[in-house]
Amino acid sequence: MKFNLMWCFVIILNIIFSSCSSIKNIKYFKDIPDDKLETVLAKVPYIEPKIQPDDILSVSIQTVDPNATQILNAGNLQNAAIGATSAGSTGSQSVSGYLVDNSGNIELPVMGKIKVSGSTTEEAREIIRIKTAEFFKNATVNLRFANFRVSIVGEVAKPATYVISNEKVTILDALALAGDLTIYGKRDNITLIRQDESGERKVVKLDLTNSAVLNSPYYYLRQNDYIYVEPSNSKIASSDAIQNRNISIITAVGASLISVIAILLSTR
Structure with a gap:
Protein backbone atom coordinates (compact mmCIF):
# COMPACT_ATOMS: atom_id res chain seq x y z
CA MET A 1 0.00 0.00 0.00
CA LYS A 2 2.84 2.37 0.94
CA PHE A 3 4.56 1.65 -2.41
CA ASN A 4 1.37 2.47 -4.35
CA LEU A 5 0.87 5.73 -2.42
CA MET A 6 4.43 6.78 -3.23
CA TRP A 7 3.91 6.22 -6.94
CA CYS A 8 0.61 8.13 -6.86
CA PHE A 9 2.43 11.05 -5.24
CA VAL A 10 5.15 10.98 -7.92
CA ILE A 11 2.53 10.95 -10.72
CA ILE A 12 0.66 13.90 -9.21
CA LEU A 13 3.87 15.90 -8.94
CA ASN A 14 4.71 15.19 -12.59
CA ILE A 15 1.27 16.39 -13.68
CA ILE A 16 1.63 19.60 -11.64
CA PHE A 17 5.12 20.42 -12.95
CA SER A 18 4.25 19.64 -16.56
CA SER A 19 1.19 21.88 -16.27
CA CYS A 20 3.31 24.75 -14.91
CA SER A 21 5.80 24.23 -17.72
CA SER A 22 3.02 24.40 -20.31
CA ILE A 23 1.75 27.70 -18.88
CA LYS A 24 5.26 29.17 -19.02
CA ASN A 25 5.64 28.12 -22.65
CA ILE A 26 2.49 29.93 -23.81
CA LYS A 27 2.84 33.11 -21.77
CA TYR A 28 3.84 36.37 -23.46
CA PHE A 29 6.38 38.71 -21.81
CA LYS A 30 6.97 36.36 -18.89
CA ASP A 31 9.96 38.45 -17.75
CA ILE A 32 7.53 41.16 -16.55
CA PRO A 33 6.55 40.38 -12.92
CA ASP A 34 2.88 39.62 -12.39
CA ASP A 35 2.79 41.70 -9.20
CA LYS A 36 3.75 44.94 -10.98
CA LEU A 37 0.75 47.09 -11.86
CA GLU A 38 2.73 49.17 -14.36
CA THR A 39 5.95 48.60 -16.25
CA VAL A 40 7.50 51.43 -18.28
CA LEU A 41 9.48 50.31 -21.31
CA ALA A 42 11.77 52.31 -23.58
CA LYS A 43 10.05 54.00 -26.50
CA VAL A 44 10.31 52.00 -29.71
CA PRO A 45 11.65 54.10 -32.61
CA TYR A 46 9.20 53.88 -35.52
CA ILE A 47 10.83 53.92 -38.93
CA GLU A 48 8.41 54.61 -41.75
CA PRO A 49 8.39 51.94 -44.48
CA LYS A 50 9.89 52.90 -47.83
CA ILE A 51 8.02 52.53 -51.09
CA GLN A 52 9.27 49.65 -53.24
CA PRO A 53 8.59 48.37 -56.78
CA ASP A 54 5.31 46.40 -57.04
CA ASP A 55 3.74 48.42 -54.22
CA ILE A 56 0.32 49.87 -54.99
CA LEU A 57 -0.24 53.46 -53.88
CA SER A 58 -3.59 55.13 -53.45
CA VAL A 59 -3.12 58.74 -54.64
CA SER A 60 -5.84 61.36 -54.31
CA ILE A 61 -5.30 64.86 -55.75
CA GLN A 62 -7.82 67.64 -55.13
CA THR A 63 -7.87 70.92 -57.07
CA VAL A 64 -10.28 73.84 -57.30
CA ASP A 65 -11.35 72.54 -60.72
CA PRO A 66 -13.62 69.46 -60.36
CA ASN A 67 -12.90 68.37 -63.94
CA ALA A 68 -9.15 68.47 -63.35
CA THR A 69 -9.60 66.54 -60.09
CA GLN A 70 -11.54 63.84 -61.90
CA ILE A 71 -8.86 63.53 -64.58
CA LEU A 72 -6.02 63.36 -62.04
CA ASN A 73 -7.67 60.62 -60.02
CA ALA A 74 -8.73 58.53 -63.01
CA GLY A 75 -5.45 56.62 -62.91
CA ASN A 76 -6.28 54.78 -59.69
CA LEU A 77 -6.72 51.48 -61.52
CA GLN A 78 -8.05 48.29 -60.00
CA ASN A 79 -5.26 45.82 -59.21
CA ALA A 80 -5.78 42.26 -58.00
CA ALA A 81 -4.56 41.42 -54.51
CA ILE A 82 -4.86 37.93 -53.02
CA GLY A 83 -5.13 37.46 -49.29
CA ALA A 84 -7.27 38.42 -46.34
CA THR A 85 -8.46 41.81 -45.23
CA SER A 86 -8.16 43.14 -41.72
CA ALA A 87 -11.82 42.23 -41.32
CA GLY A 88 -10.90 38.59 -41.85
CA SER A 89 -12.44 37.80 -45.23
CA THR A 90 -10.24 35.80 -47.57
CA GLY A 91 -9.89 35.44 -51.30
CA SER A 92 -9.10 37.72 -54.23
CA GLN A 93 -9.55 41.46 -53.71
CA SER A 94 -9.43 44.50 -55.95
CA VAL A 95 -7.11 47.22 -54.73
CA SER A 96 -7.43 50.66 -56.26
CA GLY A 97 -4.20 52.59 -56.82
CA TYR A 98 -1.06 53.20 -58.87
CA LEU A 99 1.39 50.34 -59.32
CA VAL A 100 5.04 51.22 -58.69
CA ASP A 101 6.96 49.86 -61.69
CA ASN A 102 10.34 48.10 -61.63
CA SER A 103 12.09 51.45 -62.06
CA GLY A 104 10.34 52.81 -58.97
CA ASN A 105 7.96 55.15 -60.83
CA ILE A 106 4.23 55.73 -60.84
CA GLU A 107 2.58 57.35 -63.86
CA LEU A 108 0.04 60.04 -63.05
CA PRO A 109 -2.34 61.62 -65.58
CA VAL A 110 -1.07 64.95 -67.00
CA MET A 111 2.15 64.84 -64.91
CA GLY A 112 3.61 61.60 -66.28
CA LYS A 113 6.12 59.37 -64.48
CA ILE A 114 7.24 60.33 -60.98
CA LYS A 115 9.98 58.54 -59.03
CA VAL A 116 8.69 57.44 -55.62
CA SER A 117 10.58 54.27 -54.67
CA GLY A 118 12.91 54.66 -51.72
CA SER A 119 10.66 57.39 -50.29
CA THR A 120 8.26 57.22 -47.38
CA THR A 121 4.61 57.95 -48.09
CA GLU A 122 5.06 61.43 -46.58
CA GLU A 123 8.08 62.14 -48.80
CA ALA A 124 6.28 60.82 -51.89
CA ARG A 125 3.27 62.99 -51.05
CA GLU A 126 5.49 66.09 -51.03
CA ILE A 127 7.20 65.05 -54.29
CA ILE A 128 3.83 64.73 -56.02
CA ARG A 129 2.53 67.98 -54.47
CA ILE A 130 5.51 69.92 -55.87
CA LYS A 131 5.01 68.33 -59.29
CA THR A 132 1.27 69.07 -59.20
CA ALA A 133 1.96 72.73 -58.38
CA GLU A 134 3.56 73.08 -61.82
CA PHE A 135 0.16 72.46 -63.40
CA PHE A 136 -2.49 73.39 -60.81
CA LYS A 137 -2.76 75.96 -58.04
CA ASN A 138 -3.60 75.13 -54.42
CA ALA A 139 -3.75 71.38 -55.01
CA THR A 140 -3.79 68.97 -52.08
CA VAL A 141 -2.34 65.47 -52.24
CA ASN A 142 -3.17 62.41 -50.14
CA LEU A 143 -1.15 59.22 -50.53
CA ARG A 144 -1.03 55.90 -48.71
CA PHE A 145 -0.23 52.23 -49.31
CA ALA A 146 -3.16 50.40 -50.88
CA ASN A 147 -1.64 46.93 -50.53
CA SER A 234 4.91 18.62 -28.13
CA LYS A 235 3.02 19.22 -31.40
CA ILE A 236 5.63 17.28 -33.36
CA ALA A 237 5.59 14.45 -30.79
CA SER A 238 1.79 14.41 -30.86
CA SER A 239 1.78 14.21 -34.66
CA ASP A 240 4.35 11.40 -34.58
CA ALA A 241 2.31 9.52 -31.97
CA ILE A 242 -0.84 9.80 -34.10
CA GLN A 243 1.06 8.66 -37.16
CA ASN A 244 2.56 5.70 -35.30
CA ARG A 245 -0.86 4.79 -33.91
CA ASN A 246 -2.39 4.88 -37.39
CA ILE A 247 0.44 2.70 -38.72
CA SER A 248 -0.13 0.23 -35.88
CA ILE A 249 -3.86 0.11 -36.59
CA ILE A 250 -3.31 -0.40 -40.32
CA THR A 251 -0.73 -3.12 -39.62
CA ALA A 252 -3.06 -4.89 -37.20
CA VAL A 253 -5.99 -4.71 -39.63
CA GLY A 254 -3.77 -5.97 -42.45
CA ALA A 255 -2.51 -8.87 -40.33
CA SER A 256 -6.09 -9.76 -39.36
CA LEU A 257 -7.20 -9.77 -43.01
CA ILE A 258 -4.27 -11.99 -43.97
CA SER A 259 -5.15 -14.39 -41.16
CA VAL A 260 -8.81 -14.53 -42.23
CA ILE A 261 -7.85 -15.13 -45.86
CA ALA A 262 -5.42 -17.87 -44.80
CA ILE A 263 -8.12 -19.59 -42.70
CA LEU A 264 -10.62 -19.41 -45.56
CA LEU A 265 -8.13 -20.87 -48.01
CA SER A 266 -7.19 -23.69 -45.65
CA THR A 267 -10.83 -24.79 -45.23
CA ARG A 268 -11.32 -25.32 -48.97
Whole structure:
Protein backbone atom coordinates (compact mmCIF):
# COMPACT_ATOMS: atom_id res chain seq x y z
CA MET A 1 0.00 0.00 0.00
CA LYS A 2 2.84 2.37 0.94
CA PHE A 3 4.56 1.65 -2.41
CA ASN A 4 1.37 2.47 -4.35
CA LEU A 5 0.87 5.73 -2.42
CA MET A 6 4.43 6.78 -3.23
CA TRP A 7 3.91 6.22 -6.94
CA CYS A 8 0.61 8.13 -6.86
CA PHE A 9 2.43 11.05 -5.24
CA VAL A 10 5.15 10.98 -7.92
CA ILE A 11 2.53 10.95 -10.72
CA ILE A 12 0.66 13.90 -9.21
CA LEU A 13 3.87 15.90 -8.94
CA ASN A 14 4.71 15.19 -12.59
CA ILE A 15 1.27 16.39 -13.68
CA ILE A 16 1.63 19.60 -11.64
CA PHE A 17 5.12 20.42 -12.95
CA SER A 18 4.25 19.64 -16.56
CA SER A 19 1.19 21.88 -16.27
CA CYS A 20 3.31 24.75 -14.91
CA SER A 21 5.80 24.23 -17.72
CA SER A 22 3.02 24.40 -20.31
CA ILE A 23 1.75 27.70 -18.88
CA LYS A 24 5.26 29.17 -19.02
CA ASN A 25 5.64 28.12 -22.65
CA ILE A 26 2.49 29.93 -23.81
CA LYS A 27 2.84 33.11 -21.77
CA TYR A 28 3.84 36.37 -23.46
CA PHE A 29 6.38 38.71 -21.81
CA LYS A 30 6.97 36.36 -18.89
CA ASP A 31 9.96 38.45 -17.75
CA ILE A 32 7.53 41.16 -16.55
CA PRO A 33 6.55 40.38 -12.92
CA ASP A 34 2.88 39.62 -12.39
CA ASP A 35 2.79 41.70 -9.20
CA LYS A 36 3.75 44.94 -10.98
CA LEU A 37 0.75 47.09 -11.86
CA GLU A 38 2.73 49.17 -14.36
CA THR A 39 5.95 48.60 -16.25
CA VAL A 40 7.50 51.43 -18.28
CA LEU A 41 9.48 50.31 -21.31
CA ALA A 42 11.77 52.31 -23.58
CA LYS A 43 10.05 54.00 -26.50
CA VAL A 44 10.31 52.00 -29.71
CA PRO A 45 11.65 54.10 -32.61
CA TYR A 46 9.20 53.88 -35.52
CA ILE A 47 10.83 53.92 -38.93
CA GLU A 48 8.41 54.61 -41.75
CA PRO A 49 8.39 51.94 -44.48
CA LYS A 50 9.89 52.90 -47.83
CA ILE A 51 8.02 52.53 -51.09
CA GLN A 52 9.27 49.65 -53.24
CA PRO A 53 8.59 48.37 -56.78
CA ASP A 54 5.31 46.40 -57.04
CA ASP A 55 3.74 48.42 -54.22
CA ILE A 56 0.32 49.87 -54.99
CA LEU A 57 -0.24 53.46 -53.88
CA SER A 58 -3.59 55.13 -53.45
CA VAL A 59 -3.12 58.74 -54.64
CA SER A 60 -5.84 61.36 -54.31
CA ILE A 61 -5.30 64.86 -55.75
CA GLN A 62 -7.82 67.64 -55.13
CA THR A 63 -7.87 70.92 -57.07
CA VAL A 64 -10.28 73.84 -57.30
CA ASP A 65 -11.35 72.54 -60.72
CA PRO A 66 -13.62 69.46 -60.36
CA ASN A 67 -12.90 68.37 -63.94
CA ALA A 68 -9.15 68.47 -63.35
CA THR A 69 -9.60 66.54 -60.09
CA GLN A 70 -11.54 63.84 -61.90
CA ILE A 71 -8.86 63.53 -64.58
CA LEU A 72 -6.02 63.36 -62.04
CA ASN A 73 -7.67 60.62 -60.02
CA ALA A 74 -8.73 58.53 -63.01
CA GLY A 75 -5.45 56.62 -62.91
CA ASN A 76 -6.28 54.78 -59.69
CA LEU A 77 -6.72 51.48 -61.52
CA GLN A 78 -8.05 48.29 -60.00
CA ASN A 79 -5.26 45.82 -59.21
CA ALA A 80 -5.78 42.26 -58.00
CA ALA A 81 -4.56 41.42 -54.51
CA ILE A 82 -4.86 37.93 -53.02
CA GLY A 83 -5.13 37.46 -49.29
CA ALA A 84 -7.27 38.42 -46.34
CA THR A 85 -8.46 41.81 -45.23
CA SER A 86 -8.16 43.14 -41.72
CA ALA A 87 -11.82 42.23 -41.32
CA GLY A 88 -10.90 38.59 -41.85
CA SER A 89 -12.44 37.80 -45.23
CA THR A 90 -10.24 35.80 -47.57
CA GLY A 91 -9.89 35.44 -51.30
CA SER A 92 -9.10 37.72 -54.23
CA GLN A 93 -9.55 41.46 -53.71
CA SER A 94 -9.43 44.50 -55.95
CA VAL A 95 -7.11 47.22 -54.73
CA SER A 96 -7.43 50.66 -56.26
CA GLY A 97 -4.20 52.59 -56.82
CA TYR A 98 -1.06 53.20 -58.87
CA LEU A 99 1.39 50.34 -59.32
CA VAL A 100 5.04 51.22 -58.69
CA ASP A 101 6.96 49.86 -61.69
CA ASN A 102 10.34 48.10 -61.63
CA SER A 103 12.09 51.45 -62.06
CA GLY A 104 10.34 52.81 -58.97
CA ASN A 105 7.96 55.15 -60.83
CA ILE A 106 4.23 55.73 -60.84
CA GLU A 107 2.58 57.35 -63.86
CA LEU A 108 0.04 60.04 -63.05
CA PRO A 109 -2.34 61.62 -65.58
CA VAL A 110 -1.07 64.95 -67.00
CA MET A 111 2.15 64.84 -64.91
CA GLY A 112 3.61 61.60 -66.28
CA LYS A 113 6.12 59.37 -64.48
CA ILE A 114 7.24 60.33 -60.98
CA LYS A 115 9.98 58.54 -59.03
CA VAL A 116 8.69 57.44 -55.62
CA SER A 117 10.58 54.27 -54.67
CA GLY A 118 12.91 54.66 -51.72
CA SER A 119 10.66 57.39 -50.29
CA THR A 120 8.26 57.22 -47.38
CA THR A 121 4.61 57.95 -48.09
CA GLU A 122 5.06 61.43 -46.58
CA GLU A 123 8.08 62.14 -48.80
CA ALA A 124 6.28 60.82 -51.89
CA ARG A 125 3.27 62.99 -51.05
CA GLU A 126 5.49 66.09 -51.03
CA ILE A 127 7.20 65.05 -54.29
CA ILE A 128 3.83 64.73 -56.02
CA ARG A 129 2.53 67.98 -54.47
CA ILE A 130 5.51 69.92 -55.87
CA LYS A 131 5.01 68.33 -59.29
CA THR A 132 1.27 69.07 -59.20
CA ALA A 133 1.96 72.73 -58.38
CA GLU A 134 3.56 73.08 -61.82
CA PHE A 135 0.16 72.46 -63.40
CA PHE A 136 -2.49 73.39 -60.81
CA LYS A 137 -2.76 75.96 -58.04
CA ASN A 138 -3.60 75.13 -54.42
CA ALA A 139 -3.75 71.38 -55.01
CA THR A 140 -3.79 68.97 -52.08
CA VAL A 141 -2.34 65.47 -52.24
CA ASN A 142 -3.17 62.41 -50.14
CA LEU A 143 -1.15 59.22 -50.53
CA ARG A 144 -1.03 55.90 -48.71
CA PHE A 145 -0.23 52.23 -49.31
CA ALA A 146 -3.16 50.40 -50.88
CA ASN A 147 -1.64 46.93 -50.53
CA PHE A 148 0.33 46.93 -47.27
CA ARG A 149 0.32 43.18 -46.73
CA VAL A 150 1.97 40.68 -44.42
CA SER A 151 1.91 36.89 -44.60
CA ILE A 152 1.49 34.80 -41.44
CA VAL A 153 1.84 31.02 -41.57
CA GLY A 154 2.53 28.13 -39.23
CA GLU A 155 0.96 27.61 -35.82
CA VAL A 156 -1.64 30.40 -35.91
CA ALA A 157 -5.42 30.12 -35.92
CA LYS A 158 -5.92 31.75 -39.35
CA PRO A 159 -2.79 31.59 -41.54
CA ALA A 160 -3.12 33.89 -44.55
CA THR A 161 -1.79 36.94 -46.34
CA TYR A 162 -3.42 39.99 -44.79
CA VAL A 163 -3.92 43.29 -46.60
CA ILE A 164 -3.91 46.03 -43.98
CA SER A 165 -5.15 49.60 -44.38
CA ASN A 166 -2.74 50.95 -41.76
CA GLU A 167 1.02 51.04 -42.45
CA LYS A 168 1.98 51.34 -38.76
CA VAL A 169 1.54 47.66 -37.88
CA THR A 170 3.30 45.73 -35.12
CA ILE A 171 3.98 42.01 -35.02
CA LEU A 172 1.39 41.75 -32.24
CA ASP A 173 -1.20 43.41 -34.50
CA ALA A 174 -0.41 40.92 -37.27
CA LEU A 175 -0.68 37.89 -34.97
CA ALA A 176 -3.97 39.24 -33.63
CA LEU A 177 -5.31 39.39 -37.21
CA ALA A 178 -4.30 35.74 -37.61
CA GLY A 179 -6.25 34.78 -34.48
CA ASP A 180 -3.14 34.50 -32.27
CA LEU A 181 -0.80 31.53 -31.96
CA THR A 182 -2.25 28.11 -31.32
CA ILE A 183 -1.41 26.34 -28.08
CA TYR A 184 1.38 24.56 -29.99
CA GLY A 185 3.08 27.68 -31.40
CA LYS A 186 6.61 28.43 -30.16
CA ARG A 187 6.37 31.93 -28.76
CA ASP A 188 10.10 32.21 -28.15
CA ASN A 189 11.16 31.49 -31.74
CA ILE A 190 9.08 33.50 -34.25
CA THR A 191 10.75 33.76 -37.66
CA LEU A 192 10.41 37.00 -39.62
CA ILE A 193 11.64 37.27 -43.22
CA ARG A 194 12.04 40.76 -44.67
CA GLN A 195 13.22 42.03 -48.03
CA ASP A 196 14.63 45.56 -48.05
CA GLU A 197 14.71 48.13 -50.86
CA SER A 198 17.92 46.65 -52.30
CA GLY A 199 16.33 43.20 -52.62
CA GLU A 200 18.38 41.71 -49.78
CA ARG A 201 16.47 39.28 -47.54
CA LYS A 202 16.94 39.22 -43.79
CA VAL A 203 15.82 36.43 -41.47
CA VAL A 204 15.44 37.30 -37.78
CA LYS A 205 14.16 35.43 -34.73
CA LEU A 206 11.81 37.13 -32.27
CA ASP A 207 11.07 36.02 -28.71
CA LEU A 208 7.56 37.03 -27.65
CA THR A 209 8.10 35.65 -24.16
CA ASN A 210 10.56 38.48 -23.47
CA SER A 211 9.50 42.13 -23.33
CA ALA A 212 12.74 43.08 -25.13
CA VAL A 213 10.91 42.31 -28.38
CA LEU A 214 8.94 45.54 -27.86
CA ASN A 215 12.19 47.48 -28.39
CA SER A 216 13.26 45.48 -31.43
CA PRO A 217 13.69 47.27 -34.79
CA TYR A 218 11.52 44.45 -36.16
CA TYR A 219 8.63 45.11 -33.77
CA TYR A 220 7.01 47.31 -36.44
CA LEU A 221 6.41 45.42 -39.67
CA ARG A 222 7.10 46.43 -43.25
CA GLN A 223 5.04 45.64 -46.31
CA ASN A 224 5.51 42.07 -47.58
CA ASP A 225 6.98 40.81 -44.30
CA TYR A 226 6.65 37.04 -43.89
CA ILE A 227 6.06 35.58 -40.41
CA TYR A 228 6.44 31.89 -39.60
CA VAL A 229 5.40 30.38 -36.27
CA GLU A 230 7.24 27.16 -35.57
CA PRO A 231 5.38 24.22 -33.95
CA SER A 232 6.50 23.14 -30.50
CA ASN A 233 8.13 19.80 -29.78
CA SER A 234 4.91 18.62 -28.13
CA LYS A 235 3.02 19.22 -31.40
CA ILE A 236 5.63 17.28 -33.36
CA ALA A 237 5.59 14.45 -30.79
CA SER A 238 1.79 14.41 -30.86
CA SER A 239 1.78 14.21 -34.66
CA ASP A 240 4.35 11.40 -34.58
CA ALA A 241 2.31 9.52 -31.97
CA ILE A 242 -0.84 9.80 -34.10
CA GLN A 243 1.06 8.66 -37.16
CA ASN A 244 2.56 5.70 -35.30
CA ARG A 245 -0.86 4.79 -33.91
CA ASN A 246 -2.39 4.88 -37.39
CA ILE A 247 0.44 2.70 -38.72
CA SER A 248 -0.13 0.23 -35.88
CA ILE A 249 -3.86 0.11 -36.59
CA ILE A 250 -3.31 -0.40 -40.32
CA THR A 251 -0.73 -3.12 -39.62
CA ALA A 252 -3.06 -4.89 -37.20
CA VAL A 253 -5.99 -4.71 -39.63
CA GLY A 254 -3.77 -5.97 -42.45
CA ALA A 255 -2.51 -8.87 -40.33
CA SER A 256 -6.09 -9.76 -39.36
CA LEU A 257 -7.20 -9.77 -43.01
CA ILE A 258 -4.27 -11.99 -43.97
CA SER A 259 -5.15 -14.39 -41.16
CA VAL A 260 -8.81 -14.53 -42.23
CA ILE A 261 -7.85 -15.13 -45.86
CA ALA A 262 -5.42 -17.87 -44.80
CA ILE A 263 -8.12 -19.59 -42.70
CA LEU A 264 -10.62 -19.41 -45.56
CA LEU A 265 -8.13 -20.87 -48.01
CA SER A 266 -7.19 -23.69 -45.65
CA THR A 267 -10.83 -24.79 -45.23
CA ARG A 268 -11.32 -25.32 -48.97
